[in-house]
Amino acid sequence: MFKTITVDELKPGMYVQEILEQTGNVKIKNQGKVTSSAVVDRMKKQGIKVVAIDPSKEFIPLEGLGDASEDLEEVREPVEQVSFDNEVTKAKKIHDQGKGIQKRLLDSIARGLPVDISIPKEFTEHLVGSIDRNPNALMCLTKIREKDSYLLEHSLNVAVILANFAKFINLDEDEVLELALSGFLHDIGKIKIPDEILHKPGRLTDQEMVVMRDHVYYGIRTLNQMEIPERIIRTVGEHHERLDGYGYPDGARGDEISFFGRMISIVDTYDAITADRCYKAGMPSQKALKILLQDSPEKYDRELVQQFIKCVGIYPVGSLVKLNNEQVAMVVEQRDDQPLKPIVKIFYSIRGGHYMAPKTVDISNSQYEIEKAVMASEFGLDFNRFFSEKIAI
Numbered sequence: 001m002f003k004t005i006t007v008d009e010l011k012p013g014m015y016v017q018e019i020l021e022q023t024g025n026v027k028i029k030n031q032g033k034v035t036s037s038a039v040v041d042r043m044k045k046q047g048i049k050v051v052a053i054d055p056s057k058e059f060i061p062l063e064g065l066g067d068a069s070e071d072l073e074e075v076r077e078p079v080e081q082v083s084f085d086n087e088v089t090k091a092k093k094i095h096d097q098g099k100g101i102q103k104r105l106l107d108s109i110a111r112g113l114p115v116d117i118s119i120p121k122e123f124t125e126h127l128v129g130s131i132d133r134n135p136n137a138l139m140c141l142t143k144i145r146e147k148d149s150y151l152l153e154h155s156l157n158v159a160v161i162l163a164n165f166a167k168f169i170n171l172d173e174d175e176v177l178e179l180a181l182s183g184f185l186h187d188i189g190k191i192k193i194p195d196e197i198l199h200k201p202g203r204l205t206d207q208e209m210v211v212m213r214d215h216v217y218y219g220i221r222t223l224n225q226m227e228i229p230e231r232i233i234r235t236v237g238e239h240h241e242r243l244d245g246y247g248y249p250d251g252a253r254g255d256e257i258s259f260f261g262r263m264i265s266i267v268d269t270y271d272a273i274t275a276d277r278c279y280k281a282g283m284p285s286q287k288a289l290k291i292l293l294q295d296s297p298e299k300y301d302r303e304l305v306q307q308f309i310k311c312v313g314i315y316p317v318g319s320l321v322k323l324n325n326e327q328v329a330m331v332v333e334q335r336d337d338q339p340l341k342p343i344v345k346i347f348y349s350i351r352g353g354h355y356m357a358p359k360t361v362d363i364s365n366s367q368y369e370i371e372k373a374v375m376a377s378e379f380g381l382d383f384n385r386f387f388s389e390k391i392a393i
């Protein structure tokens with residue numbers, strides 16, 4: 001007879017028959033002996049919540065004596081890929097949840113309350129899980145912008161784009177998770193910046209810029225009070241450093257900036273340039289990529305910028321394109337072999353001036369051609385609303 005217990009009740013000497021509840025993507029082999037408290041700690045770290053134990057197989061643990069023959073071991077199971085349509089509803093929920101968590105996090109920091117880091121950590125595990133199943137769904141959602149939620153959306157977007165980038169260059173799962181969390185936390189120090197500077201429409205004066213730059217310092221200070229890996233704090237601390245030494249807060253240059261620091265500076269800049277703000281419309285992705293390329297290798301790591309351009313693609317997922325039949329479509333999937341012919345969802349007729357029921361089309365295998373990249377504002381489209389109501393339903 002098996003017994004269901006939570007991981008907090010699990011002790012060395014028990015035999016796990018099955019994992020019943022777990023978050024994250026690192027799966028633990030279903031059966032095995034809990035030989036030491038280190039095994040319990042590892043299981044907690046991997047997001048295991050509830051297990052079934054077999055009391056008839058209980059044993060006397062010999063901690064440290066190496067009876068690990070049947071020890072529970074980590075097995076990375078390949079995550080099952082799903083279609084865009086299957087993931088997008090889940091991704092929308094994760095996206096909304098992310099904004100909520102970011103908001104509560106900022107509120108707590110602003111009020112000087114203690115922050116429970118396990119909540120954003122667990123959230124970024126869900127985020128990476130969605131990217132593992134289908135990277136395009138959350139990438140599409142990074143294109144949904146509400147002008148008044150810049151800080152919340154920007155942090156979330158940097159987490160999504162950075163995790164995608166990390167996967168694209170084949171970093172391992174732990175690194176992808178660390179980068180996702182770094183992206184999610186990178187601007188938390190902004191909550192300490194006075195509103196009139198933080199929300200100022202338009203360019204900051206030199207003096208205001210000095211105040212604004214302190215957000216990195218406040219961010220590091222806040223993270224130092226949490227139990228968080230050193231590498232994440234360093235990545236957050238380096239998101240405004242530039243290779244030529246003209247970044248801040250330390251003016252670090254070249255090799256003084258870590259690999260993760262170089263990655264986050266590219267993604268942070270890309271998202272900031274493409275974002276709609278209350279005082280300016282976002283630039284198209286192609287222009288943002290051009291700026292990054294122009295500023296490398298002086299400010300950004302050239303090789304990483306080139307990889308990033310490949311990762312984002314000529315027509316990034318979530319961006320809009322005009323087809324040669326006078327219809328507007330959203331890119332939903334890149335094709336590695338045919339970067340100019342992605343898979344799109346047609347949803348608007350320019351000639352008729354109306355929305356259409358979304359229709360998925362593989363451009364490489366159709367009579368359509370992409371004429372050019374366009375912005376929703378060019379046609380007065382309420383893309384956010386349409387996306388929420390018709391695509392992510």
Ligand SMILES: [Fe+2]
Nearest residue numbers: 186187239240
């Ligand atoms: Fe920042």
